[in-house]
Amino acid sequence: MPEGERITKRGAIRQENEARILAAAEKVFAEAGFGGATMQLIADMAGLPKANLHYYFPTKEELYRKVVRQIFEIWLHAADSFDEAPGPVEAIGAYVDAKMEISRSHPFGSKVWASEVMHGAPVIQDYLETTLREWTAGRARLIQKWVDEGKMAPIDPHHLLYMLWATTQHYADFGHQIETLNGGRPLSDRQWKAAKETVKSIILRGIGAI
């Protein structure tokens, strides 16, 4: 068996350590930015000596790249909820729910993604131009179909998508600001639920779907 992971302790060690490092890296990159993050910090957070990081990930760039790609995958998966729905109400409702859930459970990933895009997408530009562009075009067509079928008001699909992305990710990317304005405490379960409902309600009503 020349390739593929064997179920040895070795394979397990590699898997575990890479996961630890990626998790630590995600957090550090999110909190300090790529430039502000140091391999030493990531190593400390992962509980490994710095030299060990370089054993698994040759360079800082490579590690960062892996982190960003990992996030991108999660993003795309969340988008599945868009397709398995008969109309805008179900699709957008499910999509908002999914993205808000991600904002809550993966705030670091969201920040890394935001940072990457804000800095001109140096490492995932190709993904933007291929995968994301296709995904967006597909969803835009779907939305346009709903418009044509009279299921919602004539809204430019792209701007609607931007609004969905912006609003849902805001709860992760600007979580600190929201927390500060919430008396310094994170949103409670109840508040998260209210946020989701408010966002869905404004948008669905706003596009004339309800």
Add this chain to the structure above:
Amino acid sequence: MPEGERITKRGAIRQENEARILAAAEKVFAEAGFGGATMQLIADMAGLPKANLHYYFPTKEELYRKVVRQIFEIWLHAADSFDEAPGPVEAIGAYVDAKMEISRSHPFGSKVWASEVMHGAPVIQDYLETTLREWTAGRARLIQKWVDEGKMAPIDPHHLLYMLWATTQHYADFGHQIETLNGGRPLSDRQWKAAKETVKSIILRGIGAI
């Protein structure tokens, strides 16, 4: 005259150089993040030797602080449009217009602000807890009043504000992504106008104000 700027050439030099440096710093901080920005890069962009930067701004932190505060001021000013309006349609319409305009004219500032908040607001935490908190509370009361007067649907004012911030700033912070999805070309005048109209229309309809 012990203080205040005299209208000498010296005063002009200081003013001009500080402005150059601040503009260059805003751009570099936006594109590289605080950690990724270097004084050398800022100096080159400003067309001055690095040592000269340190004459006007003793440390990188100090320079960054000035940049962030400058942005915050612009933000607050834009918010004026909120108050000089009789109801939600005019207020929110004007506010969205103003913020979209800022996103277009000051994309670097917006990114610096986003970056600062994403990293936990290390230098403007006090502003968040004082000025921004007060501003937000005031606007929230105003919105609540409109709700009570039946001028709009019963929406949680805070989530509405977050949505406004998120959506309008998205066009600056994620401008690169939008540009990529727009065929690699910046939004045209026409497209910006469409964006504004779409955002206003969805939100105003979404909160039941029209």
Add this chain to the structure above:
DNA sequence: CTCGACCTTGACCATATGGTCAGGAAGCGA
């Protein structure tokens, strides 16, 4: 013209950081 304040800058320094490496430990098939 002179003097002091303000401005300019090349050269320099201490430090932090990404990355390397050699030597050794641990796991595993035979």
Add this chain to the structure above:
DNA sequence: TCGCTTCCTGACCATATGGTCAAGGTCGAG
């Protein structure tokens, strides 16, 4: 046990970067 691969890590290095400094230039008031 042997031998091979994978894994671990302290010590080390080259470089980049924030910041300093001293010497010199420019300006304007008196």
